[in-house]
Amino acid sequence: xxxxxxxxxxxxxxxxxxxxxxxxxxxxxxxxxxxxxxxxxxxxxxxxxxxxxxxxxxxxxxxxxxxxxxxxxxxxxxxxxxxxxxxxxxxxxxxxxxxxxxxxxxxxxxxxxxxxxxxxxxxxxxxxxxxxxxxxxxxxxxxx
Amino acid sequence: xxxxxxxxxxxxxxxxxxxxxxxxxxxxxxxxxxxxxxxxxxxxxxxxxxxxxxxxxxxxxxxxxxxxxxxxxxxxxxxxxxxxxxxxxxxxxxxxxxxxxxxxxxxxxxxxxxxxxxxxxxxxxxxxxxxxxxxxxxxxxxxx
DNA sequence: CTTAATGTAACCACAAGAGTTACGCTTAGG
DNA sequence: CCTAAGCGTAACTCTTGTGGTTACATTAAG
Numbered sequence: 001x002x003x004x005x006x007x008x009x010x011x012x013x014x015x016x017x018x019x020x021x022x023x024x025x026x027x028x029x030x031x032x033x034x035x036x037x038x039x040x041x042x043x044x045x046x047x048x049x050x051x052x053x054x055x056x057x058x059x060x061x062x063x064x065x066x067x068x069x070x071x072x073x074x075x076x077x078x079x080x081x082x083x084x085x086x087x088x089x090x091x092x093x094x095x096x097x098x099x100x101x102x103x104x105x106x107x108x109x110x111x112x113x114x115x116x117x118x119x120x121x122x123x124x125x126x127x128x129x130x131x132x133x134x135x136x137x138x139x140x141x142x143x144x
Numbered sequence: 145x146x147x148x149x150x151x152x153x154x155x156x157x158x159x160x161x162x163x164x165x166x167x168x169x170x171x172x173x174x175x176x177x178x179x180x181x182x183x184x185x186x187x188x189x190x191x192x193x194x195x196x197x198x199x200x201x202x203x204x205x206x207x208x209x210x211x212x213x214x215x216x217x218x219x220x221x222x223x224x225x226x227x228x229x230x231x232x233x234x235x236x237x238x239x240x241x242x243x244x245x246x247x248x249x250x251x252x253x254x255x256x257x258x259x260x261x262x263x264x265x266x267x268x269x270x271x272x273x274x275x276x277x278x279x280x281x282x283x284x285x286x287x288x
Numbered sequence: 289c290t291t292a293a294t295g296t297a298a299c300c301a302c303a304a305g306a307g308t309t310a311c312g313c314t315t316a317g318g
Numbered sequence: 319c320c321t322a323a324g325c326g327t328a329a330c331t332c333t334t335g336t337g338g339t340t341a342c343a344t345t346a347a348g
Contacts, residue, residue, distance in 0.1 A: 117264065
C-alpha cells in the first residue's frame with residue numbers, strides 16, 4: 001500500500017523543529033509530539049539529514065535542528081527525501097508482451113502517471129515549511 | 145501501502161475492451177493480455193461494473209464490454225471506481241493532542257494533501273480512454 | 289568518567305494486495 | 319431439457335511494506 005505515513009510524520013517533525021526555533025531537539029521529545037517510538041523518528045530523520053534538510057548533533061545535549069530557515073524548505077523537498085521512488089502502481093504489472101495491447105500499454109500509462117505525479121509534486125512545491133509554521137501560529141494565537 | 149496496481153490493470157483492461165470493439169470478452173481472454181489470473185480480472189471488473197463503466201453478460205457466450213464509447217470514459221472515472229478513498233498516508237498518524245503542534249498539524253496537512261491529490265485527479269480527468277486507444281493504434285500502425 | 293544522545297541492526301506484528309482454488313448461479317445453443 | 323461456458327464471490331496462502339520495539343555500539347558534553 002502506497003499508503004504510508006512517512007511524509008505526514010516528516011512534515012510534523014520538521015514543523016516541530018521550526019516551532020522549537022533552532023534548539024537541539026532530541027528524538028524522544030519529537031516522538032512525544034508525534035506519539036510514536038523515538039527509533040521511528042530517528043529512522044525518518046536519518047533520511048532528512050542525508051537530504052541536508054536537518055542537522056544532527058550526536059552526544060549528550062545533542063539532537064536535531066533545521067539546517068535552513070523554514071522559508072527555504074518546501075514540502076516537495078521533504079516528500080522527495082522520505083518517499084521512495086514512486087512505483088505508480090506498476091509493481092505487479094508486467095503485461096503479456098505478445099498481445100498488441102499489453103505490449104504498449106505500459107509505456108502509455110507511464111506517461112500519464114508521470115504527468116499526474118508531476119502535477120501533485122508541483123502542488124507540494126508551492127507550500128513551504130514556513131507556511132505550515134504560520135498556520136500553526138494562527139491557530140495558537142489567533143482567536144476570533 | 146498505497147502502491148497497488150489496481151488502477152494500472154484497470155486501464156489495461158478497459159483499453160483491451162476498447163480494442164475488441166464492443167464484443168463480449170471473457171475474463172480469461174483479458175487475463176491473458178494482462179498476464180494474471182481471471183479471478184483478479186473479474187474482481188476488478190466487478191468494481192467497474194458497479195461504477196457503470198462496464199457491462200457484464202453472464203452465461204455461455206457471455207463476457208464484458210464497455211457500457212459507453214471510449215470518449216465518454218475518463219481515466220479519473222476509472223481511478224475513482226477502483227481506487228479506495230485515499231488515506232493520504234494518515235492511517236497510522238494520530239499525533240499527541242496535548243502538544244500545540246500535534247493538535248493542529250493534522251488539519252493543516254489534510255488541506256495540503258487534499259489540494260495535491262485534487263491536482264493529480266485533474267490531470268487524470270484530462271485523459272480519456274479514447275486517447276489511450278488512439279496511442280495504442282499509433283504504435284501498432286504508425287511506423288516511420 | 290558518567291550520562292545522554294545518535295545511528296543502526298534485528299526482530300515481531302499487522303495489514304494490504306495478488307494469486308489461486310473452489311463452487312454456486314446464469315444463460316446460450318443444441 | 320441439458321450441457322458447457324462464463325460470471326460472482328468466498329476462502330485461503332504468500333509476499334511485501336510499514337510501524338513498533340529492544341538492543342547495542344558510538345559519540346560528545348560537563
